[in-house]
Amino acid sequence: MDISRYSAKELQQLKKDIDKELRERRKQDVKEAQKELKNLADRFGLTVTDLVAGAAGKGPSRKAPVQYRHPDDPTKGWSGRGRKPAWIKEWEAKGRSIKDLKIN
Secondary structure (H helix, E strand, O other): OOOOOOOOHHHHHHHHHHHHHHHHHHHHHHHHHHHHHHHHHHHHOOHHHHHHHHEEEEOOOOOOOOEEEEOOOOOHHHHHOOOOOHHHHHHHHOOOOOHEEEEO
């Protein structure tokens, strides 16, 4: 398709028409994908939410294993990821090493 013979005004209109057509096709693609997803979910006795949640990484979370344990309260642990819990900050404020809390 040779578009060099079109005026700027004609090209702008053509661009608007193309953008509109692309939006319409996108809507159709989404509808078709939703229908296919529903059929697939029904085939396996699941809901669409079950399928989407798993694909988006919103399924069961995997916690990182505990790497550090409170010496006096075994219910307090920390994986070493994210912010340090207050009890570890207090431990270090007393001049102690976090290495002492490391689980072997």
